[in-house]
Amino acid sequence: MSINSAMLAGVSGLRANSAALASISQNIANVNTVGYKRSQADFSTVVNTQSVYTGYSAGGVTSVARHNISQTGQLQSTTSSTDLGIAGQGFFVVTQKAEGLTPTDARLFTRAGSFKVDEFGYLKNTAGLYLQGWPVDDNGVITTDPSDLNRLSTINVGSVGGTAEATSRAQLNANLKSSQTISPEARDAALAVPGPNAYSPATNSMAMYDPDNGVGVKPDFEVTIPISDSKGGQRTVAISFLKSTTPNQWYAEMRAVPADSVQTGAGLTNGQIKTGLVAFTQDGRLDTAAMAALGANALFADPANAILTFGASDSTPAAGAVSWAGGLGIDDQTIAFDLTNAAGGLTQYDSASVVQAVQTNGTNFGSLTEVQIDENGFVTAIFDNGVTRQIAQVAIATFPSPDSLSQVNGNAYRVSQQSGTYNLKTAGTGGAGVLGSSQLEASTVDLSSEFTGLITTQRAYSASSKIITTADEMLAELISIKR
Incomplete structure (x- = not known):
């Protein structure tokens, strides 16, 4: 009977609008939920198969929840x-x-x-x-x-x-005064038969210098370079310079400060790491050709490839080599020295001996402070x-x-x-x-839209209930025909 189908259509309207209310309620409840995607109830009609001459049968409505997951929020x-x-x-x-x-x-x-x-x-x-x-x-x-x-x-x-990074590169920008007065020890060293106080990297070196005890040779100039070891500990390497009687040449010694932070092989004493001569051109730049000609007598035979190597604490250094002191328990380390930088490097001009800059990589031990993405x-x-x-x-x-x-x-x-x-x-x-x-x-929920939907859903639900009430009254009239 058509009246029965009308009543069932009203029931389907109540059911569909109840689902719409649930969807709106879910949206409103999650208006402040991070990344929430609003959902909605989509309605579609239900049509019953109609037979000719039997009247019309209402099918009603159904609802399907649609989740707008692809919608992005602000x-x-x-x-x-x-x-x-x-x-x-x-x-x-x-x-x-x-x-x-x-x-x-x-x-x-x-x-x-x-x-x-x-x-x-x-x-x-x-x-x-x-x-x-x-x-x-x-x-x-x-x-x-x-x-x-x-x-x-x-x-x-x-x-x-925590982490630490060992120093692997050091850049030196310093000047040695070309008119530096030649010390008596350097003059004695230049004699055919060296004098009693002659400079010698083995027996009377700059590394041995102690003014209180009156031993060793005072450097004309010295540069200290801070470095980090494999555990992030802070170490110091000093480079001492003494002007030679040969024009444009300087004696140089690299040493550890303090001396007991390294163990040295034969030929090195008092914390020495490397010794030799440094040569300059007549215009004050490092003379790579002259240092190559000096060979083993040069501080670095190839200044463009100045490499300093420290053995691990648990190693025994060979002759002319150096290792970190056994008590430190640190790993081996190689440091590349940049002495020929185009913007500076090691120079010899007739101005005061001065360190313009010393730059090293490597860091001491550090703790985690922040995470960034x-x-x-x-x-x-x-x-x-x-x-x-x-x-x-x-x-x-x-x-x-x-x-x-x-x-x-x-x-x-x-x-x-x-x-x-x-x-x-x-x-x-x-x-x-x-x-x-x-x-x-942010949530993709728009409260103004949801509250508007709430009103329309409420009215639609009320209207569906009126269908049932009206159909009920019509059935009551039909039943009351025979009394």
């Missing part, structure tokens, strides 16, 4: 460097546990990037989901894979301890000694049909048959979008 600034937002269509890959992941453990996807460092150093968002990424291997290389979730691991910043997803640890170290790269997943993902608790999603399979990408490539550090994606 990125809003925060004060936490581990808060992340995606400006694009990608999703963070997350898991429900941090360690012991197996291929059967669920991998979820979310836009909720409110990550914080938990008590074990893992990046976890407010829903308790852990951020996944490609880790840095032992060689400092990140290997990405677009299709294998098992290559990902939970990003952990707590495993990054750039727009390409690289997670970098920053230490208070200025050293930075990459930890991992955040993985971004994209889908052919993101609106078809299945929703799960925690404002996250799961792959469905309709969504298509995932593609793992690095941020900024293939439509994945770039990452915004210290930013969070």
Whole structure:
């Protein structure tokens, strides 16, 4: 009977508008949920098959929930460097546990990037989901894979301890006064038969100089260079210069300060590291040709390749070599000295002997102070000694049909048959979008639209109830025909 179909159509209207109310309620409740995507109820008609001459039968209405997952919200600034937002269509890959992941453990996807460092150093968002990424291997290389979730691991910043970087390069910018008065010890050394006080790197050296005891030779000029060892300890290398009687030549000694910080092989004493001559051209620059001609007598036969090598503490130095002192327990070290820099280097001009600049790399021990994530997803640890170290790269997943993902608790999603399979990408490539550090994606809920929808849904529900009331009255009239 048509009246019965009208009543059933009214019931379907009540059911459909109840679903719409539930969807609106969910949206309003999550107006401040980070990365939340609004949902809505889409209505469609239901048409019954009609038979000729039997009257019209109302089918009613049905509702289907539609999740606008691909709709992006505005990125809003925060004060936490581990808060992340995606400006694009990608999703963070997350898991429900941090360690012991197996291929059967669920991998979820979310836009909720409110990550914080938990008590074990893992990046976890407010829903308790852990951020996944490609880790840095032992060689400092990140290997990405677009299709294998098992290559990902939970990003952990707590495993990054303090760090130190040994000095491997030193640049010297200094001048030696060309008119420096030649010392008596240097004059004695130039005699055919050296005088009793003659300078000698083996028996009467600058490294032996002690004014209190009246031994050794006072340098005409000295430069000290701070260096860091393999443990971040601070060491000092001094270069002493004594002008020779040969024009444009200086005696030079490199030594450790204090002397007991190194152990030396035969031919070196009092902490000496290297000894020899330094030659200059007539226009005051280092004379590489002259030093090459000096060969083993030069401080460095090739000033452009001035390499200083320290053996490890547990090694015994050979003749003419040097190692760190055994009690220090530090690793071997090679330092390249830049003495021929075009903007300075080691020069000999007729002005005061002076150090213009000494620049070295390497740092002392530093503790982790901050974690930063750039727009390409690289997670970098920053230490208070200025050293930075990459930890991992955040993985971004994209889908052919993101609106078809299945929703799960925690404002996250799961792959469905309709969504298509995932593609793992690095941020900024293939439509994945770039990452915004210290930013969070706001909910896509618009309260004005939701409250308007609330009014229309309420009225539609009321109207559907009127259909049932009217049909009921009509049936009552029909029943009352025979009394």
